[in-house]
Every structure is written in structure tokens, then in C-alpha cells.
Amino acid sequence: MPWDPILFRNHFPFFSNDLDITYLDNAATTQKNIETINSLSFFYSHFNANVHRGAHYLSIKATELFEDARNKIQHFINAKNSNEIIFTKGTTDAINLVAFSYIEQFCKSGDNIITTPIEHHSNFVPWQLAAKRKDLELRVIPFNTNNYTLDLEAFKKLVDNNTKIIAITQVSNVLGIATPVNEIIQFAHSKNIPVLLDAAQSFPHMPIDVQQLDADFVSLSAHKFYGPTGIGILFGKEKWLAAMPPYQSGGEMIDQVSIDHTTFNELPFKFEAGTPNYADAIAWGATIDFINQCDKNLMFGYEEELWNYAYQKLSSLPFIKIFAIPEQKHYGALSFLLDGIHPYDAATVLDELKIAVRVGHHCAQPLMSILGVSGTIRASFAPYNTKDDIDKLVEGLKTVYKFFNKNK
Amino acid sequence: MNNIELKAKQIEEEFSIFDDWMDRYNILIDKAKNLEPLDPKYKTPQYLISGCQSQLWLFCEQKNGRLFCKADGDAIITKGMAAIVLELVNGEPLDDIVKYNFEVFDKIGLHSHLSPTRSNGLRSLIKQIKLYAEAYLLKNKSDD
Numbered sequence: 001m002p003w004d005p006i007l008f009r010n011h012f013p014f015f016s017n018d019l020d021i022t023y024l025d026n027a028a029t030t031q032k033n034i035e036t037i038n039s040l041s042f043f044y045s046h047f048n049a050n051v052h053r054g055a056h057y058l059s060i061k062a063t064e065l066f067e068d069a070r071n072k073i074q075h076f077i078n079a080k081n082s083n084e085i086i087f088t089k090g091t092t093d094a095i096n097l098v099a100f101s102y103i104e105q106f107c108k109s110g111d112n113i114i115t116t117p118i119e120h121h122s123n124f125v126p127w128q129l130a131a132k133r134k135d136l137e138l139r140v141i142p143f144n145t146n147n148y149t150l151d152l153e154a155f156k157k158l159v160d161n162n163t164k165i166i167a168i169t170q171v172s173n174v175l176g177i178a179t180p181v182n183e184i185i186q187f188a189h190s191k192n193i194p195v196l197l198d199a200a201q202s203f204p205h206m207p208i209d210v211q212q213l214d215a216d217f218v219s220l221s222a223h224k225f226y227g228p229t230g231i232g233i234l235f236g237k238e239k240w241l242a243a244m245p246p247y248q249s250g251g252e253m254i255d256q257v258s259i260d261h262t263t264f265n266e267l268p269f270k271f272e273a274g275t276p277n278y279a280d281a282i283a284w285g286a287t288i289d290f291i292n293q294c295d296k297n298l299m300f301g302y303e304e305e306l307w308n309y310a311y312q313k314l315s316s317l318p319f320i321k322i323f324a325i326p327e328q329k330h331y332g333a334l335s336f337l338l339d340g341i342h343p344y345d346a347a348t349v350l351d352e353l354k355i356a357v358r359v360g361h362h363c364a365q366p367l368m369s370i371l372g373v374s375g376t377i378r379a380s381f382a383p384y385n386t387k388d389d390i391d392k393l394v395e396g397l398k399t400v401y402k403f404f405n406k407n408k
Numbered sequence: 409m410n411n412i413e414l415k416a417k418q419i420e421e422e423f424s425i426f427d428d429w430m431d432r433y434n435i436l437i438d439k440a441k442n443l444e445p446l447d448p449k450y451k452t453p454q455y456l457i458s459g460c461q462s463q464l465w466l467f468c469e470q471k472n473g474r475l476f477c478k479a480d481g482d483a484i485i486t487k488g489m490a491a492i493v494l495e496l497v498n499g500e501p502l503d504d505i506v507k508y509n510f511e512v513f514d515k516i517g518l519h520s521h522l523s524p525t526r527s528n529g530l531r532s533l534i535k536q537i538k539l540y541a542e543a544y545l546l547k548n549k550s551d552d
């Protein structure tokens with residue numbers, strides 16, 4: 001049986017509001033399924049109490065549900081142990097945690113960090129700041145704009161005895177392509193260097209098995225895969241997390257506090273200072289249950305079909321430049337520009353046509369600069385999108401082109 | 409009613425004939441095309457008003473207590489919006505500019521372009537023009 005986008009879409013109340021919006025900005029955030037929304041509302045209405053605090057029934061129940069959610073996400077990404085799952089505000093928060101705590105513990109002046117120029121600012125700026133703070137060097141793996149690949153030979157030459165961590169995205173939020181994480185992890189591990197994977201854009205579009213990947217750290221956000229905003233995780237191998245000092249301090253994360261000394265709580269609580277976002281974590285658990293009921297092969301296969309359909313339709317427009325090599329496999333995002341039309345102008349008219357796409361630099365300015373553009377238009381897909389949505393985008397782009405050309 | 413307000417009223421009337429968005433953008437594009445060009449020597453970072461999604465460059469000077477600005481932009485719709493701003497302020501007394509709050513964009517249905525989340529630089533353009541006006545006012549006072 002093929003994937004049925006309409007059946008799937010029926011789970012998302014956003015689309016039944018007759019807003020008549022063609023939503024193609026899923027890489028920024030996805031819509032939420034009813035099970036997630038209901039779970040949040042049901043929890044607040046029936047069980048709300050702070051977690052890990054009281055001995056009273058509600059607090060125990062809330063704690064159980066919160067820890068259940070941790071287990072669900074643990075199993076979803078196949079982590080060995082639930083204490084390797086740290087709840088964070090999202091990807092950005094998770095990366096900042098590592099860029100602070102790992103660097104604090106393991107780096108000294110003169111060491112270096114390796115990343116790529118295709119990162120989201122979330123996986124670039126924290127390392128840049130860490131490098132400034134600790135006098136480290138930030139090295140960048142060259143990206144070849146002719147064949148859209150990272151130069152692995154150059155990468156190997158960048159690695160030396162002072163390389164302390166490699167931070168790399170698994171899927172580009174602008175180009176929608178995957179990076180060669182297996183090769184990078186294998187090479188890094190041959191030198192005992194840990195690797196952080198930014199899975200913000202891969203998580204919604206491919207199965208993630210952290211043990212199979214053998215990644216040391218993985219960051220991701222719930223909201224890009226039907227889950228609530230304000231919640232995500234850092235996965236970290238226990239051996240690293242245990243050795244790292246806390247990131248923030250306060251309640252929950254301590255063991256004993258005296259006037260002159262504090263000992264810290266065990267993992268994962270050491271890294272979860274303050275009241276955690278347990279309600280959204282619990283709702284995220286409901287999201288995961290929902291996703292687990294879907295046939296992921298069909299779902300991801302359909303996404304690829306949508307991307308290919310979009311590529312084929314868009315590339316037939318004579319006035320478009322698409323930032324993609326169709327032979328590569330793509331995950332969600334498709335970037336392009338219209339000849340002689342500024343992306344902001346295109347987006348303004350598309351907005352009038354009720355087509356939601358993203359324009360600008362997509363928080364990836366280093367990539368924009370090597371692509372030689374100030375920004376792109378990005379359409380990004382989810383399994384509730386249909387070929388009809390893409391046809392509307394194509395018609396919209398024709399309208400945009402006609403509008404500005406008549407006005408030339 | 410001062411001169412800025414009079415000009416705002418005219419712009420309102422110009423737009424009021426149309427309720428189709430296409431026609432409103434057509435006016436903007438015409439205004440962008442008719443904008444007096446900015447000397448390329450001012451298209452440098454020093455004169456850049458950065459919006460996250462589109463860029464504007466602004467040059468201002470005063471003559472006899474009145475402000476004169478020139479601008480350019482890379483996105484034509486933003487440039488058209490800038491043209492309206494300049495149409496309103498050019499040649500006007502500094503203190504009128506400082507006081508005026510550009511409610512005209514509300515009235516012509518383009519207010520959303522001024523929202524901070526649009527990040528097209530237009531809000532910053534208006535802020536910068538007012539800063540120029542204030543700075544010249546201060547300078548003129550101390551020169552007296």
C-alpha cells in the first residue's frame with residue numbers, strides 16, 4: 001500500500017482550519033499531530049505537578065510520565081541507556097551544552113575543533129565562541145560547490161593530535177543533502193576524537209540509530225518532527241557525559257550542597273538544572289508513539305518521491321536556478337532562486353498567494369558565502385504535503401516571475 | 409497638518425484606489441524605479457542598513473535645518489517602501505521628522521512590512537533616519 005498523505009494529514013488539525021495555506025516550510029518547524037496536542041492538554045488538565053520533587057501522588061505520576069518520555073526517545077534513537085538522554089530546549093541548547101562542558105573539560109589553548117561551512121549557525125557559532133574563550137582554532141572542512149560534497153581528504157589532513165572534537169551536521173538545512181558521517185566518525189575514532197552530529201534536519205527524514213552511527217553526541221529538536229517546541233535532547237555517550245562538568249547550575253542537578261561545596265546529581269540530571277520542560281517532554285513521548293505507528297520506510301520513501309517530483313517540476317521552469325544535484329539523495333529541503341528576482345521579493349508575492357516558504361540565509365551564512373548568494377528560497381516537505389502543494393508552488397513561482405518581469 | 413502629514417495623505421489616496429495586492433505592489437515597484445539613484449560610493453558597509461533578508465543603503469545630509477536622504481536596496485519591494493519613506497521626509501524640517509511615526513504604512517495596508525520579524529531593514533531605515541534628524545538637531549543647537 002502506498003503512503004497516503006491525506007490520511008496522514010488528517011491527524012494535523014492545522015490543516016483542517018481552512019487557512020488555505022500551502023505549508024512548505026517544514027524544515028523550520030512542522031505542524032503538530034492531534035495526539036501530541038491532546039497529550040499536552042490532557043497532562044496539564046489531569047496530572048500537572050513538578051517532577052522529581054514531591055512524594056505526593058501527582059508528582060510521582062508526572063515524574064513517571066517524564067521518565068517514560070525519556071525512555072521512548074532513548075529507544076527511538078536506540079541509545080544504550082536512558083541516562084545518555086539529556087532533555088534540552090532543543091538542538092541549539094544541546095550543542096551549547098557540549099561547546100561549554102566538553103570544551104571546559106577536555107580543551108586547552110592551542111587545541112582545535114573541526115566543523116564544516118555548511119552548518120546551521122547553531123552548530124557553528126557556539127564553537128566559534130568556545131574557540132575564542134579557550135584560545136582554540138576552529139578548522140573548517142572544505143565544501144566543493146561543484147559536486148556538493150565535503151572534501152574528505154582535506155578533512156583527514158585537518159585532523160592532528162590537538163583536534164579535540166568534530167562537530168558536523170548530518171543533513172544540511174539549506175541543501176537537504178546528507179554528509180558522510182560514517183567516514184568522518186570512523187576516521188575520528190581511529191584518532192580517539194569524539195564526533196557531535198547535529199541531527200536537527202536528519203531526525204525527521206531518516207532512521208537514527210546512535211549505536212550504529214557510533215556518534216559521541218547527537219543533538220535534535222522535537223519541533224521539526226511533529227513534536228512540541230521548546231524541547232529536544234542531547235544524546236551523549238556515558239563516558240563523555242560522566243566526565244563533563246555541569247553546564248548550568250541550580251535545582252535538580254545537585255546531590256549535596258553545603259556552604260563551601262556542592263556535589264552533583266548523577267546523569268542525566270546533572271545536566272538538567274531547574275524545572276525541566278516536562279510537559280512538552282511528555283507530549284513529545286506521544287509524538288514518538290504516533291510516529292512509531294507509521295511505516296517509516298513508506299513515510300521516508302514518500303518524502304523522497306515528493307522531493308523528486310518537486311525537482312522535476314521546478315527544473316522545468318526556464319527562469320530558475322536550483323541548488324541541487326538530482327543524483328544525490330535529498331532529505332526534505334530544496335533551495336532555489338529565480339532569475340533576476342530578489343528572494344525577498346519572491347517571498348512577498350508567494351506570501352500573498354498563501355504559499356509559505358522560507359527565504360534568506362537560513363542561519364547558514366558561511367554556506368551562502370561559498371555558494372556566492374545572499375540568500376535562497378527554500379521549500380521543505382513533510383509527509384502531509386501532496387503533489388498538489390508542489391503544483392501550487394510551481395504556479396506561484398510562475399506568477400512571481402510574470403509579475404516582476406512585466407514590471408521590468 | 410504639516411507637510412509630511414499632507415504628503416502621507418496623498419500617498420494614502422494614491423493607494424486607496426486599489427484593493428488588489430498586485431496593484432499595491434505595482435505602485436511600490438514604480439516608486440522604486442523612480443527613486444533618485446544613490447551614488448555607488450555610498451553602497452558600502454558604513455551606509456548599510458542590514459535586514460536579515462534584504463539590504464538597504466542610506467545616505468542623509470541636512471541643508472538649512474531640513475533633511476535630504478538617498479537610498480537604494482537590493483529587493484525591489486523593500487526599495488519601494490524606502491521610496492515612500494524618502495518621499496515623506498525629504499526636504500522636511502528635522503523636528504517634524506523626529507515626531508512623525510509613519511502610520512501611513514498602516515493605512516495603505518503595508519504595515520506588515522514594518523514588523524520586526526520581516527527583517528527587511530525597513531524598520532531600521534526609519535530608525536536611522538530619525539537618528540540622523542535628532543543628531544542634526546542637537547548639532548544645530550550647539551552651533552547656535
Ligand SMILES: Cc1ncc(COP(=O)(O)O)c(C=O)c1O
Pocket residue numbers: 027028089090091092093119120122123169171172173198200201221
Ligand atoms: C541543521 C540545524 N541545526 C540546528 C538547528 C537549530 O534548531 P533549534 O532552533 O530547534 O534549536 C536547525 C534549525 O533550524 C537546523 O536546521
